[in-house]
Amino acid sequence: MRLGVNIDHIATIRQARRTFEPDPVKGAILAVEAGADQITLHLREDRRHIQDEDLFRLRRVITEVPINLEMAATEEMKEIALTVRPDSITLVPEKREEITTEGGLDVVQLKEYLTDYIKEFKEAGIRVVFFIDPVFAQIDASKEAGADAVELHTGEYANAKGKDVDREIERLKKSAVYGKKKGLKIFAGHGLTYQNVKPVAAIKEIEELNIGHSIISNSVFWGIAEAVRRMKRLIKEVRGEV
DSSP: OEEEEEOHHHHHHHHHHTSSOSOHHHHHHHHHHTTOSEEEEEOOTTOSSOOHHHHHHHHHHOOSSOEEEEEOSOHHHHHHHHHHOOSEEEEOOOOTTOSSOOSOOOHHHHHHHHHHHTHHHHHTTOEEEEEEOSOHHHHHHHHHHTOSEEEEEOHHHHHOOTHHHHHHHHHHHHHHHHHHHTTOEEEEESSOOTTTHHHHHTOTTEEEEEEOHHHHHHHHHHOHHHHHHHHHHHHHHHHTOO
């Protein structure tokens, strides 16, 4: 299983003072050295954390692992992405007032628009991922629209309590199996931590996790290299890769 490390919140700390440190690109380099299989970043429309220059610098210096750009499906972001040429894009819903992404992309409602929107990415050889809720209808629509992969939104699982935890894991399992049968690559992410990652990592159809906040938060205490290594270790343990 691959681990994508999301570096957004290194930039969040920097933007609190609008200064030059900590540098998310330096964080990405250290994460890769520690075993990250991918670097993920979200260039939001309001530029609350990652800035355009971060993305362009990252593309210049990170060559060992793929770069995954999370982005809204807007013309501005398409132009930037086609200029930078990340290895993959993950299309996410975006609202200015939200603290973090609150749910999956509604591909069912946006299917016609997204089918046309992603054509240039497909032609450019950039992998297209839709960030969706674990719902069969959204998986069907993603396949029909031409996505290469879906990233299952694990936020409901991360926020669940008691019996709801098992229900959400079952929903993720069923969606992962269904999506795989449809011929999609299955990824997952959002709200995953050192405490809750194992049940999701145990779903064999999921081949990539993208985790940011928990890794960056704990790097305050452990350093980013150790934070990445600990997350990798947890994933490897449950996948029997140790």
